[in-house]
Amino acid sequence: MRNAPGTDTPNRCLSASAPALALTIFAATLTATEAAGQEDAWFYRQMPEAEEVALARSAAPPSVSDRAEIWVIRRDRYEVAVPGANGNACLVIRGGFPGSLAPTCYDAEATRTILPMEFRKLELQLEGNTRPEIFAILAQEMKDGALPMPIRPAMAYMMSPGQRLRQEDGGLGPWQPHIMLYTPFLRPEDMGLAENSEHVMVINGGSPRAFLMVLVPSFTGPMPS
Numbered sequence: 001m002r003n004a005p006g007t008d009t010p011n012r013c014l015s016a017s018a019p020a021l022a023l024t025i026f027a028a029t030l031t032a033t034e035a036a037g038q039e040d041a042w043f044y045r046q047m048p049e050a051e052e053v054a055l056a057r058s059a060a061p062p063s064v065s066d067r068a069e070i071w072v073i074r075r076d077r078y079e080v081a082v083p084g085a086n087g088n089a090c091l092v093i094r095g096g097f098p099g100s101l102a103p104t105c106y107d108a109e110a111t112r113t114i115l116p117m118e119f120r121k122l123e124l125q126l127e128g129n130t131r132p133e134i135f136a137i138l139a140q141e142m143k144d145g146a147l148p149m150p151i152r153p154a155m156a157y158m159m160s161p162g163q164r165l166r167q168e169d170g171g172l173g174p175w176q177p178h179i180m181l182y183t184p185f186l187r188p189e190d191m192g193l194a195e196n197s198e199h200v201m202v203i204n205g206g207s208p209r210a211f212l213m214v215l216v217p218s219f220t221g222p223m224p225s
Contacts, residue, residue, distance in 0.1 A: 046073070046074075047072075047073075047092070049072055049081060051224075052072045052073075052081070052092055053070050053072065053081055054224035055092050055101065055103050055160065055162045056070050056071070056072070056090040056091050056092050056104075056105070057070065057224070058159075058161065058220050058221070058223075058224045059090055059103035059104050059157050059158055059160045059220070060105035060157035060220065061159070061220055062220075064086075064105055064107075065090050065157075067084060067085040067086040068084045068086060068089055068090045069082065069084025069088065069089045069090070069111075070082035070084070070089075070090050070091070071090070071091040071115075072091070073092075073122075076122075077119070077122065077123075078091060078118070078119055078122065087107070087108035087111060088105060088107055088108065088111060089105070089106050089110075089115055090105040090106070091103075091104060091115075091118070092104075094122075097166040099164060099172055100165055100172060101163065101164040101165075102158065102163065102165060103158070103163065104157065104158055105156070105157040106154070106157075107156075109150050109152055109153070109154040109155070110154035110155055110156050112150075112154075113147075113148045113150045113154055114154055114156060114182055116147060117138060120141070121134060124137055124138075142209075143208075149184045149208055150183065150184060153181040153182065153183045154182040154183075155179060155180070155181055155182075156180040156211075157179050158177070158178050158179070158180065159177040159179070159220045160177075160219065160220060160224075161219040161220070161221065161222060161223050162174075176215050177215070177216045177217075177219045177220070178213055178214060178215045178216060179213070179214050179216060180203075180212065180213050180214075181211055181212040181214075182210070183210055184210060185208065185210055186202055186210040186212060187202060187205045187210070190202075191212060199214065199215045200212070200213070200215075
């Protein structure tokens with residue numbers, strides 16, 4: 001079975017007793033020193049804002065993203081570039097691997113719960129924390145209630161042809177269009193899955209950041225211009 005992009009772990013249920021809470025399936029396999037040195041440089045490298053807005057919107061179908069709030073990175077933090085009107089939010093997540101781009105759109109519940117984790121992760125990265133330290137801090141803040149967990153399945157769309165995710169050969173490029181339903185403590189058996197398949201899989205099973213990932217037939221369209 002193929003690995004999820006950016007990991008060395010096959011697509012199978014990851015137990016809650018894993019050494020570090022995996023807060024994204026696109027986590028880099030760089031050493032902490034390499035990650036700290038290279039990711040900081042990447043975050044300060046800006047993308048033209050119009051290009052970033054278009055790339056963020058491309059993560060989901062127009063019915064989701066056309067009226068969504070669009071966030072972009074300005075200097076050292078995310079800021080709203082386009083106000084929204086439907087409770088959804090879209091952004092281009094950096095990090096995970098130098099040069100990676102993960103256009104993502106969230107529904108209202110994911111905007112309330114998962115989006116703040118991305119903001120917090122950026123803060124921690126720019127403070128110089130290593131990846132294990134970031135994971136530990138986020139896990140503790142979730143446990144303490146400083147970061148809210150979803151109270152219903154929270155949808156994330158990653159359907160952009162502009163994905164630049166880490167491939168198994170170490171390069172960057174599009175993986176596959178997919179959606180993710182964050183459902184705390186979800187396990188494969190809860191979904192009637194004897195095991196994960198290449199089309200439907202539970203990631204981080206049994207943990208607060210568990211989610212069901214479902215591959216979808218196609219990207220949202222051509223590369224945004």
